Amino acid sequence: MEPRIGDHAPRATSLWRSFGHAWDGLVDAARGQRNMRIHLVAGILAGSFAAIAPLEPGGRALILLCVALVVAAEAANTALEALVDLQGLAPSERARIAKDAAAGAVLALAAASVVVFAILAAGCWHGLLSSWRPLLPSGVAALSLAAVTAGLLTRRVPTSAGTAVLAAVGVLLVTLLAATAPCAACASVPALLLGVGVDAARSPGGVRHP
Numbered sequence: 001m002e003p004r005i006g007d008h009a010p011r012a013t014s015l016w017r018s019f020g021h022a023w024d025g026l027v028d029a030a031r032g033q034r035n036m037r038i039h040l041v042a043g044i045l046a047g048s049f050a051a052i053a054p055l056e057p058g059g060r061a062l063i064l065l066c067v068a069l070v071v072a073a074e075a076a077n078t079a080l081e082a083l084v085d086l087q088g089l090a091p092s093e094r095a096r097i098a099k100d101a102a103a104g105a106v107l108a109l110a111a112a113s114v115v116v117f118a119i120l121a122a123g124c125w126h127g128l129l130s131s132w133r134p135l136l137p138s139g140v141a142a143l144s145l146a147a148v149t150a151g152l153l154t155r156r157v158p159t160s161a162g163t164a165v166l167a168a169v170g171v172l173l174v175t176l177l178a179a180t181a182p183c184a185a186c187a188s189v190p191a192l193l194l195g196v197g198v199d200a201a202r203s204p205g206g207v208r209h210p
Contacts, residue, residue, distance in 0.1 A: 023199070026071070029078040030153065030200035031207050035106070036074045037153040040197055041146050043067040044190040046117060048142030048177060051186035052135050054127035059120045064189050066113035071193075073109050077102040138181040142190070145173040149194055152201040160202075167198045 029036045050063040080102045084095045128135070148170045152163065174194060178187035200207055 023196075025079070026075055026196050027199040027203060029075045030196050031203055033074065033078050036071070036078065037150075037197075037200075037207070039070050039074050039110070040153065040193045041150050043071055043193050044146045044149055045142065046113075047186060047189035047193065048138075048145065048181075049117070049121070050189070051177060051181035051183045052138045052142060053121070053124050054131065054182070055120060055124055059123075060183055060186055062116060063120060064186060066116055067189055067193075070106070070110050070113055073106045077106050135181075138177055141173045141176040141180065145170060145177065145190055145194065148173065149197040152197045153207055155201065155207065163198070163201045166201070170194045170198065 030040060046063055046067050050060040053060075055063075081099055084098055087095075132139075148166050152166050152170075155162065171194075174187060174191045177190065178184045181187060
């Protein structure tokens with residue numbers, strides 16, 4: 001029999017369950033951290049822009065990479081805050097420095113991502129203006145998807161039926177985005193971020209609003 005730590009069995013270490021634990025970490029961060037919820041909605045908008053805009057493959061990849069890095073950094077920041085709080089000691093200057101430095105790292109990465117996005121958007125602005133009609137269904141789907149995700153993550157008294165309806169609408173919007181956008185593969189990032197939002201809303205107690 002495997003040893004036990006305290007009253008809890010050791011976590012499963014299979015590859016599939018490891019992915020599950022990682023997913024749960026993102027969901028827990030979305031439930032408890034307002035900044036993560038903001039990053040999820042912003043990531044859906046940025047990922048949708050990468051799918052819709054007339055960009056080179058390198059530009060699309062760079063936007064998606066920035067989205068992934070910001071979400072990952074916010075998850076790491078959440079983990080560090082939990083680790084500091086786990087000590088159960090009175091607030092100290094070292095704890096404050098650790099939390100502030102981690103938050104600063106996320107801020108720096110998010111600011112750099114905004115600059116990257118602005119540069120790429122400026123470079124394709126004329127292309128967007130000249131071909132906006134064919135891109136209109138994708139743009140409406142992207143904005144609606146961001147609104148649905150925001151709705152999932154801001155409901156203070158979630159209900160199973162309401163969450164199910166919003167999740168179904170979100171899936172339809174992702175499908176429309178993938179079917180109409182020039183880069184269907186890029187729609188996978190908004191789809192994954194929507195999934196995190198849905199799971200956060202479905203968790204017991206829903207999203208926590210400090």
